[in-house]
Structures are given as structure tokens and as C-alpha cells.
């Protein structure tokens with residue numbers, strides 16, 4: 156890790172230890188999004204890490220963003236998830252695909268934390284098959300697009316001031332896969348966000364449905380090109396999976412922080428439980444799962460800063476880290492014994508928070524499929540090329 160990134164990580168940690176960690180249990184209990192924290196995080200320079208300074212960002216790149224995600228999630232998984240939805244899903248996609256006017260209008264407010272951002276793809280009937288099954292649609296009418304339909308499970312949806320929303324914009328059944336991204340603002344007539352849902356974990360990171368009923372969206376709010384939404388979405392998901400991978404890494408670090416002192420403090424049979432080899436073996440599993448997930452994620456993030464053509468790798472680091480985080484959270488509960496099973500311990504929250512990373516941003520089944528398919532197609536192409544070269 157470079158000295159600049161080490162310094163950055165320490166700055167983020169100083170902030171999260173002071174401002175987020177002491178509130179994590181209460182945020183989870185109350186299932187309440189801490190609005191005041193949002194501006195403080197903006198003031199600490201945590202948003203817009205992949206955005207240039209002319210729009211209020213700091214242009215430090217994806218590795219820095221992944222580190223920030225890890226440190227925030229170590230303090231509170233829920234704040235980490237909302238942070239990723241705001242700073243990566245909304246801000247990064249808007250920066251990469253926005254016109255100069257859109258960037259100037261939205262990014263400074265989002266990067267400062269004055270506004271909350273979100274991104275909406277999922278629908279009640281369109282999850283893994285998001286492109287094929289999307290039914291939210293927008294039709295051109297004069298200078299406007301008129302949108303109808305329902306999005307659901309949208310992180311920050313209930314709080315967002317601006318949302319990137321994917322809609323089907325196919326004008327013929329022969330172009331049924333055509334999607335377009337729109338910038339929707341809170342208060343637009345015909346658009347409303349429903350109340351936050353009651354979730355297993357990530358409580359306090361508000362998740363909700365969005366309703367569009369003849370919502371008129373101005374032409375200038377099209378993000379990117381009309382009918383280019385499917386490509387933009389897949390491209391955005393590559394970055395999303397990478398940044399999200401910082402989440403389970405942070406949660407595993409939080410589990411490690413919890414169990415290590417406990418293994419010294421808790422005494423049974425007249426000695427610290429950390430002296431028992433079975434407990435040491437569990438600790439070794441926690442440690443290696445954390446370090447392997449971290450190393451994989453940082454490696455992909457470092458490479459992503461130079462080339463975005465890393466689809467199976469971004470899916471791979473999130474798939475690996477999310478599975479390990481669930482295992483590690485369960486191991487933490489086991490090491491803590493009955494204390495770990497009590498809600499006064501953060502261990503249960505770590506498990507509930509970790510589970511979402513096996514589902515959100517495309518499930519682990521879809522990541523398995525994507526990685527296996529890419530590996531097969533790449534080697535298939537390579538073998539054919541070698542065969543053709545051999546016979547030239």
C-alpha cells in the first residue's frame with residue numbers, strides 16, 4: 156500500500172471511529188438513517204473519490220474508494236451500504252455518463268453530502284433477469300419522457316434527492332432489450348418513494364420502493380444515450396461489485412476486532428479460551444478469510460484503476476468476500492458463545508449485515524454463472540485462435 160493510501164485510510168478510520176462506530180448499534184436498533192452523518196461524511200471528503208475536483212470530488216480512484224468502503228463498513232455495515240449506493244452507484248455512474256451540464260448541476264451537491272443519491276434497477280418482477288424482465292418503461296412525448304412502473308429494494312430510495320433510474324424505452328418489440336437511464340429528482344410530479352422496508356440486516360440503510368405514475372422526465376435528464384442503458388448498467392455493475400467487496404472485508408475486520416480481545420479475556424478451565432487449540436484454529440480461519448478477501452479485492456481495485464475490463468474479477472472478489480464474511484460472522488458468534496448470541500453483542504448484526512452481500516448487486520449464483528461463462532468463453536476463443544494459427 157502506498158504512503159498516500161495509508162494516510163488516507165488512517166484519516167477515514169479516525170473519522171469512522173469517532174463519528175460512526177459509537178452509533179452503529181443504535182442505527183441498527185432504530186432502523187433509522189442518520190441524516191446528520193451524511194453531511195459530515197461529505198465534509199470529511201468521503202464522497203466523489205472517483206470524481207475530478209472541478210465537480211467536488213477528490214479523484215483518488217477505485218482502490219481508495221474500496222478502502223473507504225472497508226473502513227466505513229468496519230464501523231457500521233448499514234452506513235457502508237448507503238455510502239456505496241450514494242458514492243459509487245449514483246455519483247460514479249453520473250460522473251462517467253453525465254453531460255457537463257448534468258455533472259455541474261448534481262455532482263457538487265452529491266459530493267458535499269447536501270444531497271443523497273441512489274440508483275434503481277430492480278423491480279418486483281425483475282431481479283437477476285433485470286434486462287429481460289424490466290417492466291418500468293418510459294415513452295417519449297414531445298420534449299419529455301413519461302415514466303410508469305415500480306422499482307423496489309432501492310438503497311437510499313426513501314431519502315434520495317436524485318436517483319439514476321433505468322427504464323425500458325424500446326419503441327418496437329424487435330428492440331425489447333433497449334433500456335435508458337434517467338436522472339429523477341425528489342418531488343418530480345408522478346414520482347414518489349415509499350417508506351423504508353423492515354429488513355433482516357443493514358438496518359438504518361433505508362431500502363424502499365419507488366412509484367412512477369405518468370412521471371414526466373425532461374429530455375435533459377436522460378443519462379448517457381437513449382437505449383444504451385443495458386450496456387451502462389453492466390459497466391456500472393463492474394464498479395459496483397468491486398466497491399461493494401470492501402463491505403464484507405470491513406465486516407470481517409470488525410468480527411476479528413471483536414473476537415481477538417475476547418479470546419484473551421474469557422477464561423474457562425482456568426485459562427483464556429485463546430489457549431485452546433480449537434479456538435486458535437477458528438481464529439486462524441477468521442484471519443485467513445479476511446486476509447485472502449482483502450488481498451483479492453485490493454488486487455482487483457488496483458487493476459481497475461488502470462482498466463475496467465475486469466468483469467469476472469469484480470464479480471469474483473465480491474463473491475469470495477461475501478461468502479467468507481458470512482462464515483466469519485458465524486465463527487465470531489461461536490467464539491463468543493452465548494454472548495455472541497445476545498443482541499447486545501455486535502456479532503449478530505455483523506452476520507445480518509454480511510448476508511446482503513450474497514444477494515445485492517446480483518446474487519452469488521449469478522456471479523458464479525458470470526465467472527464460469529467468462530472463463531469458458533475466453534479459453535474457447537483462445538483455443539480456436541491457437542488452432543487457426545497452427546493451421547495457417
Ligand SMILES: Cc1cc2nc3c(=O)[nH]c(=O)nc-3n(C[C@H](O)[C@H](O)[C@H](O)COP(=O)(O)OP(=O)(O)OC[C@H]3O[C@@H](n4cnc5c(N)ncnc54)[C@H](O)[C@@H]3O)c2cc1C
Pocket residue numbers: 240274275276277281282283284307308309310311354357362511514515516517518519520521524
Ligand atoms: C438490502 C438490499 C439493497 C438493495 N439495493 C438495491 C439498489 O440500490 N438498487 C437496485 O436496483 N437493487 C437493489 N437491491 C436488489 C438486488 O440487486 C436484487 O435483490 C438482486 O439483483 C437479486 O434479485 P432478486 O432479489 O429479485 O432475486 P431473484 O432474481 O428472484 O433470485 C431468487 C433466487 O434465484 C436465483 N437465481 C435467479 N436466476 C438464476 C439462474 N439463472 N441460475 C441460478 N439461480 C438463479 C438467485 O440467485 C436467488 O437465489 C437490493 C437488495 C437488497 C436485499
